[in-house]
Amino acid sequence: MVPLSNAGYRVVAPDQRGYGRTKSCSAGDSPIQFDDDLSPFRILNLVHDIIALVYALGCTSVLTVVGHDFGSLVAAHCALIRPDLFKSLVCMSAPYPGPPSLPFNTENQSTPPVHQVSPSVTLDKFLRSLDPPKKHYTAYLSGPDAGKDMHDPPEGLHDFVRAYFHVKSGDWPVNNPHLLGGVSELTKLPHYYIMPAGSSMPEAIRQDAPSKEEAVLQNLWLPEEDLDVFVEEFGRNGFQGGLNWYRAMTDEQLTVDLSLFAGKKIDVPAMFLGGAKDWGVYQSPGALEKMRLCCTRMRGEDVILVDGAGHWIQQEHPGEVSRRLLHFIEMAKSVRRFCRIPIQGSEAHISLEED
Numbered sequence: 001m002v003p004l005s006n007a008g009y010r011v012v013a014p015d016q017r018g019y020g021r022t023k024s025c026s027a028g029d030s031p032i033q034f035d036d037d038l039s040p041f042r043i044l045n046l047v048h049d050i051i052a053l054v055y056a057l058g059c060t061s062v063l064t065v066v067g068h069d070f071g072s073l074v075a076a077h078c079a080l081i082r083p084d085l086f087k088s089l090v091c092m093s094a095p096y097p098g099p100p101s102l103p104f105n106t107e108n109q110s111t112p113p114v115h116q117v118s119p120s121v122t123l124d125k126f127l128r129s130l131d132p133p134k135k136h137y138t139a140y141l142s143g144p145d146a147g148k149d150m151h152d153p154p155e156g157l158h159d160f161v162r163a164y165f166h167v168k169s170g171d172w173p174v175n176n177p178h179l180l181g182g183v184s185e186l187t188k189l190p191h192y193y194i195m196p197a198g199s200s201m202p203e204a205i206r207q208d209a210p211s212k213e214e215a216v217l218q219n220l221w222l223p224e225e226d227l228d229v230f231v232e233e234f235g236r237n238g239f240q241g242g243l244n245w246y247r248a249m250t251d252e253q254l255t256v257d258l259s260l261f262a263g264k265k266i267d268v269p270a271m272f273l274g275g276a277k278d279w280g281v282y283q284s285p286g287a288l289e290k291m292r293l294c295c296t297r298m299r300g301e302d303v304i305l306v307d308g309a310g311h312w313i314q315q316e317h318p319g320e321v322s323r324r325l326l327h328f329i330e331m332a333k334s335v336r337r338f339c340r341i342p343i344q345g346s347e348a349h350i351s352l353e354e355d
Contacts, residue, residue, distance in 0.1 A: 003322040009329075012057075016071070017041065017049055018241025020233055032241040034144050041248040044257060046074045047081060054085065064329050066090040068314060069280070070245055077258075079266050088269040088332035089295070090325065093280050093311055095272060095287040098294035099261035123183060133197035134187065140195055142247040147240040153202035155209075158231050160202050162218070163209035165227075167192055170277040170310035171217055172208065177279040185285070193283050221316045269332040270295040271302040273324055275309030275316070302328070 001011040015022050018041060024032050025040070039045075054062055065086045067075025076096035079089040127134040140146055153160045166172055167190065174190060186194055191204040210218055248254045272291060274281040281288065292298055304324060309317045 003319070004325065007326055014053065016074070017046055018244055020237070022241070024241075031236075031238045032244065034147060034240055036240075036244075038244055038248050038251060038254060041244040042254045042257070043073065043077055043248070046245075047077045050074065050078055051082065051085065060085075062086045064088045064090060064325075064332060066092065066325065067094075068092040069094050069311070072096055073249075076266065079268050079270070080261055080264060083266070083268050086268065088271075088328070089266060090271045090273060090328060091291070092273045092321075093275065093278055093313060095274075095281065095284070095291040096266075096294065097284065097287045097290035099264055100255065100259050102259050102262045123186075126183065127186070127194065128197055130187065134194050135197050136186075137193050137195055137201070138246050138250060140201065141243050142250045146201065147238055147243055149200035149202060150239050151234065153200075155202065155206065157235050158227070159209065161230055161234070162215070162222075162227060163205050164192070164201075165222055165312060166210040166214065166218055167205050167208050168278070168280075168311040169218070169221075170275060170308045170316055171210070171214060172310070174208070175277040175279060175310055177277065177282050179288075180282055180285045182285050186283075189279055189283055193279060221312075221318075226315075266295045266297075268297060269302075269328075270298040271304065271324075271328045272298065273304050273313065273321065274306070275311060275313045276305040276307050277309060278311045278313070280311050281305065 001013065005011045018032060023029060024036065027033070027036060050065070054060075062078075062085055065075045065078045065088075067073065067090070069092070072091040072094040073096060075089060076091055079086045080099065124136050124139040127136055150160060151157065155163075167174075169175075180186065180188065191199070191208075192201070195201070195204045272288075288303070292303070306313055306317050306320050306324075309320075314321045
């Protein structure tokens, strides 16, 4: 945030729905529960939050909206649905494959219908049919046990969160990602994506928790005081608010409205920024190519993978991320006066420009 602010941009990082200090309208101060209504977490509601924030801040035009991980999906839909408001887009770590297709071959498409972030029921059935059986992490995160498993692991919340950051970072030597040929190659993904069928997330990654030496390296980009913020917030609120994003994306009744945008392209300037050691870039076969087709103004040089970086690219390599963002923003800028806002939650980031 500081380098962007020093460059003249206004930088804000609000919590997204279900994260941090946000509250459920129905539950009040109580943590969100698995049995709570899922409809508030549908994608269009998450996009509505961002649009409302823009106007609440007194702005009427957004220079750049930037989303990391699940926030990439929110940011992309902002640019897809309201290109009049969001003037450019940066997706980080999670390629956006485009809106879901309707079951009609009106454009003689040679590619199958676009899928969203979460795998279909068919994919999970395929993984469970393997020997030994496996499951996709989004199926696990959408289930009733994930919230408690991760909030109360035997090793404690602190050690679990540190291990989770470690195995998805560039520090973990097993992370050497590459393009996958199709669904049949998903078993090449690490256990934090393709999990043993009987394991919880803490169990799946426990054996790969950082050693003392690895923890020292991790402290260079995730110091204890930063880790404590995550532990405190998830310890107080639990994980269910964030997990409901996955549940809403695996529930067909809560995603059917996205087919309103079937065939629609993102026509604003767009960039993809990921880590060269992040399996998240490749976990959905074909997503990178679909993103390029969906984003009509994403040039070849706008797809950037940072050497040595894993999934947490903005924490592992903040200087490089800031430099790349500033270069892109300057390229995309087309107004005289502007302000910039990153939005964190599952982390969407948004940049605003004023009249």
